[in-house]
Amino acid sequence: MAQGNDNATIFKSIDWMTVCLYVILITWGWFSVCGASYDFSHPDVFGFGSNSGKQMIWAFTSFALAGVLLTIEKKFYDMGAYVIYGAMILLLIVTLVIAPDTKGSRSWIPLGPVKLQPAEFAKFAVALCLGKYMDRFNFNMHETKEFFKLVAIICVPIIIIICQKETGTALVYFTFFMVLYREGMTGSLLFTAFAVVVYFVVGIRFCEDTVSVNLPVIVGEFVVQLLCMIFTTFMTWIYTGNKTALKVMIGAGWGTVFLVILFSVYVIPFNVCLVMLVVNLLFVVYLIGLAVYERLFRYVLIAVFALMSTSFFYICHTMFDHLADHQRIRIEVLLGMKEDLRGAGYNVNQAKIAIGSGGLYGKGFLNGTQTKLKYVPEQDTDFIFCTVGEEEGFVGSAGVLVVYLLFIWRLIAVAERQTDTFGRVYGYSVLCIFLFHLFINVGMVLGLTPVIGIPLPFFSYGGSSLWGFTLLLFIFLRMDAERNMKRTTF
């Protein structure tokens, strides 16, 4: 086929809806950066001295980058995936060696007037590599060996980036497990990870309060045991379909606990958790019995889950008490147990004040006070969402979230229409990265997730992140644009 024709087809096939959402987000982001870096005494929005001026350059160069990326054929990535991955790993290692120490992190390479952070760009390499690997004929993720190779592809950059002291960026790579889930990884792994987080948060957060006088048990312990009981019961049901076991567990286990709670509340208050612990341990014994009887290995896995769950509270607690003071305080502040407004909690509290003061419609463009008078830290990078909240209010900030949701949904749809595993895995990688950034960044600003310094895509000030996200997205859009071509070619 003629090249000109190709390009015309490509141009028509580009997913313009995604491009639109991309442009909307970048523009909205630029206005936010204007708001965040605005200086009351020196109003200068377009000057290159100000962050808003610089961000405008980053935005235009990103558009240029996007244009260039749209001309690079999918073949190139398909063939070069491993090479790119290898080169990126090498670059990360080199960075670790040559990068100067900036605020304790060794991840920035100075290139003349700008600095680049390879960790931001390595994501797309991992995404390509995963896609390429899973695109092989007869690939089966459920072969343990294959699965561990995938884990290795993800974990190697994580380890290097942690060595660069960029824990936040490293965490982003865990989002690839979501992609693996889409491709068939068992959901129980994701669920177990989720359960661990819930146990930890609930167990530590409520380790001192008791439920009531009639139910003298520690809230954290009580809830964790209860969740353990419920999770174990339903996992047994979902993964084995054993209805007898479900009835036994609900009838005997839940029933006992229910009666014991009633007894404690209305007759003599005592520590119900002990009974719950015993019930959970009996579940474990029961499951192992079933495993032996039915010769089904899954029962053993569920039994392990149950055993881990039920003992988790006590293990966590022992560990927590042995943490160094500053680490413990960080966790306590994060979980809202301590109001440390001057120290670790200051950022989050100021962020909440900034957002909360926005009200329904906000204070208006460039009228925010909290985000300009430097009450909010990192106000134009990690905490950029504060500016949206303060100046545009509930309407604006909810609007940003909705646009993001549409963006991610659109990417899901686009990823699902890929004809090969390579394109689909890459597409999911891209959208999962965006989702993870959104989840952590906005969550942190709202005081819901830990303070991990990762940018909000297209909003946070900075060239590396903007280029990085553009790179991720437009490689995918080009791949997507070729979907029609393939039909005609083959």
Added chain:
Amino acid sequence: MARSAFESRKYVIGGIAFVIVVTYIVRLAFLQLGSEEYKTNADNNAFFDNIIFPSRGVLYDRNGELLVYNQLAYDIMVVMREVEGLDTLDFCNTLGITKQDFDERMAVIKDRNRNPGYSSYTQQLFIGQMSAKDFSVFQEKMYRFRGFSVRERCIRRYATEHGAHILGDVAEVAPSDIERDPYYSPGDYIGKQGVERSYEQYLRGEKGVQILLRDARGRIQGHYRNGALDRKPVPGKNLTLSLDIKVQELGERLMEGKMGAIVAIEPKTGEVLCMVSAPSYDPRLLEGKERGKRMIEMSRDPMKPMLNRAILGTYPPGSTFKTSQALTFLQEGIINSQTLYPCSHGFHFGSLKVGCHAHAAPLAIEPAIATSCNSYFCWGLYHMFGNRRKYKNVQEAMTTWKDYMVSMGFGYKLGIDMPSEARGMIPNADYYDNAHKFSWSALSVISISIGQGEVTLTPLQIANLGATIANRGYYITPHVVKAIEGGKIADSLKVKHKTLVDPKNYEIVVNGMRRSVLGGTCHAANNPWYEVCGKTGTAQNRGHDHSVFMGFAPKDDPKIAVAVYVENGGWGATYGVPIGALLMEQYINGKLSEDSERKAEEIQHKTIGYGTRER
């Protein structure tokens, strides 16, 4: 194909995205729509309200003499949240306070009971009213004490040592005032007593505010919206008091060593020319930081120097009250100018006896006033209360009598523009019905006719009686403020209150009072310059009698009405008459003659021994 088996997982991932976004939107709604708390926090963060205090209105006397003015002083302020790494020892030494003072003051600032508007973001008063000298020491080192700043304030200064009770004073606002009026914040000043209190609304002006933007490090980043929302302070209004400070000064001089009160009123206007309460104090004692300590000392003084006896003391008016009786009897037709009553060293009726001194008898109303005959007024009341053609019963007569008294300004507050006032006591029929179980007559209450018994008046009410007689039948609510700069005094202070008695009857009483000066009990008040009318009183008391004088001058164009009340002063003529006469002379002539000056000197140095008995 394997992939189709997992395609439905796209809904899980899309669902996760949905749940995250919805959760965050709900959270946003809580933060942004839930409460105003964050908005307030943000404003407290970023806006620094720099309060600019207006200058308080100053006080002049009726002749334009400055009485009370302002002087610059310095308040040390603290913003708790900004205090960091304070070298407490150095700080305390610089201010000349002890560590204990420091801790105490900090505790008070943080105590929400004593400092209801406390916020760690806003300026709190740490030490008030430093002098320029003390402040200069602190100023040099101020940069070292993060969180502390200085506010310029005006404090009150007195140009006179007189008139403390009228002028009143200013001090830090009390928590109850802050609760009642949101204008005030802790550390503000408010009028506490006297005119400072009653005219607080005019004197205080209006605070101005500069809204400044402050960054996270507390640095001022300029005016919010270029100062569009700033407010300039509005200075307080200056007041011209009706007081003549020279008369006041003389009054206080004459009352040295005595207890009691003097009130002088300009009859035509109701303006109070002087209001002395003795013992008094120097208002300058309450200037500045020492106020609290001095207040406690004075409140423990058994002579109660802080009590304004002129309006809060209630006394039996004694014989000065007879004028009001004469007016009532004349108006009711119980007597006329010719009616004669006997007096045989008093009023005798059965076993009842009200004594009197030696004078010609029987006698008519004018000489009865002049000689202050007890018997005459007892007979008058007896005939009035016993007159069954005019009144159905004694209760009706009593009610009529009471109405006359009330119309002359007795029994209720006169409504003077001072923070508090006593109403005195005028008994009514119910009162005696209760006291005597309905069986009573003129004889049971006969002593009210000579200003004894249940009747009590404040010195202000006695002076007002003088003004009413001088005006021949009306009075204007007495007031101490003559004019408000750029404002008007209250209409209630200009109202003419007419009594129930006709002017022609007043002429009779005026003649009686004139005769009293010419040849009666008040002859010491006579002088060659103008015609004085007066009435003495010797109010019976469990101890030594009170010496009372009520009068006005000149007779036909009254310029001043005076009441003098000297506790335990004996005869009215002993203290009351000369003091009253001297005040009239000072006011009408503008100075005292040599003779009078000598007399004043003499009275000034006469002291009445009161012991330390509570009164």
